[in-house]
Amino acid sequence: MAPPMRFFSLLLAIPASADILFATSYNDHTVTSLRLEGSTLSVVGKNLDCGSEPTWLTLDKTKSRLYCLNEGWGGNASLTSYQTRADGKLTTLDILPVLKSPVSSTLWGANNERLAVAHYDTSTFSSYDVSNAKDLRLTKSETYTLAAPGPVPDRQEAPHLHDAILDPTRKFLVSPDLGADLLRLYRITGNSWTAITPAKAVPGSGPRHGGFAVHGPNTYFYTVNELSNTITGYKVTYSGSSISFAQILNFSTHGPGGSVPAGTSSAELEISPDQRFVLISSRNEASLTIPAFDGSATTIPSDPIISFAINPASGQLTLTQIAPAGGLNPRGFSLNKAGTLVASALQNDNRVVVYKRDVKTGKLGAVVASATVGEGANNGPNYVLFNDC
Numbered sequence: 001m002a003p004p005m006r007f008f009s010l011l012l013a014i015p016a017s018a019d020i021l022f023a024t025s026y027n028d029h030t031v032t033s034l035r036l037e038g039s040t041l042s043v044v045g046k047n048l049d050c051g052s053e054p055t056w057l058t059l060d061k062t063k064s065r066l067y068c069l070n071e072g073w074g075g076n077a078s079l080t081s082y083q084t085r086a087d088g089k090l091t092t093l094d095i096l097p098v099l100k101s102p103v104s105s106t107l108w109g110a111n112n113e114r115l116a117v118a119h120y121d122t123s124t125f126s127s128y129d130v131s132n133a134k135d136l137r138l139t140k141s142e143t144y145t146l147a148a149p150g151p152v153p154d155r156q157e158a159p160h161l162h163d164a165i166l167d168p169t170r171k172f173l174v175s176p177d178l179g180a181d182l183l184r185l186y187r188i189t190g191n192s193w194t195a196i197t198p199a200k201a202v203p204g205s206g207p208r209h210g211g212f213a214v215h216g217p218n219t220y221f222y223t224v225n226e227l228s229n230t231i232t233g234y235k236v237t238y239s240g241s242s243i244s245f246a247q248i249l250n251f252s253t254h255g256p257g258g259s260v261p262a263g264t265s266s267a268e269l270e271i272s273p274d275q276r277f278v279l280i281s282s283r284n285e286a287s288l289t290i291p292a293f294d295g296s297a298t299t300i301p302s303d304p305i306i307s308f309a310i311n312p313a314s315g316q317l318t319l320t321q322i323a324p325a326g327g328l329n330p331r332g333f334s335l336n337k338a339g340t341l342v343a344s345a346l347q348n349d350n351r352v353v354v355y356k357r358d359v360k361t362g363k364l365g366a367v368v369a370s371a372t373v374g375e376g377a378n379n380g381p382n383y384v385l386f387n388d389c
């Protein structure tokens with residue numbers, strides 16, 4: 001029996017945890033907890049237990065757990081598990097040394113008891129038992145080699161796994177390999193995985209991050225390709241225990257026929273929660289000009305976040321908007337669960353910015369709030385996540 005409406009109103013009266021965000025930053029070596037209240041984004045905590053180069057966060061909202069990857073540039077790499085608290089602060093549960101250069105992770109397996117991790121420099125896909133967050137354990141890893149460098153030899157001298165993504169059926173994991181121009185694929189059985197034949201990406205494109213979009217019977221997969229600054233789209237089909245990817249589109253991050261300045265390096269890709277839009281971020285363009293955040297009358301350069309609308313029947317993309325990311329080097333950004341806010345981490349500006357987003361049009365709007373995150377020149381905040389998905 002459904003509870004009476006009064007019960008729902010009581011639930012809604014509890015302060016929304018959507019107001020808490022977490023950001024990783026290289027230069028101050030912290031995970032910063034932020035609270036968004038109206039137009040104020042304030043720092044409510046800084047945690048140093050993610051090690052020297054915090055780079056990526058994965059949230060298990062149901063269990064109030066947060067997992068942080070430390071790339072370990074000069075020292076040891078690590079995986080840290082945290083308990084999240086209502087006030088935004090983090091309680092450290094465990095710190096596990098891991099193979100160098102973990103850059104992205106995703107939860108998978110029964111009850112999200114496993115974490116898959118992509119390792120960039122060390123060309124490895126690994127996974128951890130996180131069923132007891134106070135006792136993290138490596139369960140399995142596979143390291144890859146390249147027989148010969150790819151079409152972009154200085155970046156494709158070795159396999160470079162850059163993302164770990166669980167498919168919507170929870171039966172496969174995908175890891176875009178920037179060095180080998182592959183989508184590495186893993187079949188899940190219970191809490192274990194087996195590598196299966198990878199799908200080919202566009203040669204020399206350097207697939208970096210990706211995401212699935214599901215429209216009724218149609219499943220699509222999109223990658224943002226760092227080396228060619230393009231987006232590739234695939235139609236995904238399942239048959240028995242296999243998954244296959246058929247390319248349906250491939251064009252500039254600025255849309256068909258678009259171009260980017262030399263030195264551009266696309267970074268993040270997110271699918272809107274309603275599956276209707278693909279959003280990507282692009283670094284080192286400085287192609288837009290926005291008002292400064294210090295209240296002065298000056299302007300500052302910004303890189304873009306670019307939105308595309310997905311055609312549900314075909315998977316084709318239409319350019320919707322090229323919006324400011326809020327400054328330079330938006331390595332990571334994310335949407336809240338409702339899709340009404342976009343938080344962007346500006347690595348060169350020591351800033352996190354929250355933008356309004358119109359769910360219907362898919363367009364980013366006004367700045368809601370911003371905060372200083374990171375200390376020192378460059379290599380500041382690189383990823384930011386809402387505590388609600």
Ligand SMILES: *[C@@H]1O[C@H](CO)[C@@H](O)[C@H](O)[C@H]1NC(C)=O
Pocket residue numbers: 074075076
């Ligand atoms: C890395 O880990 C090893 C073994 O735990 C330790 O001896 C060493 O001090 C660590 N190095 C750094 C830079 O933290």
Ligand SMILES: *[C@@H]1O[C@H](CO)[C@@H](O)[C@H](O)[C@H]1NC(C)=O
Pocket residue numbers: 202203228230250251252
């Ligand atoms: C993919 O798109 C890019 C940008 O338009 C183009 O340079 C490249 O040749 C395309 N490759 C394939 C295999 O379609």
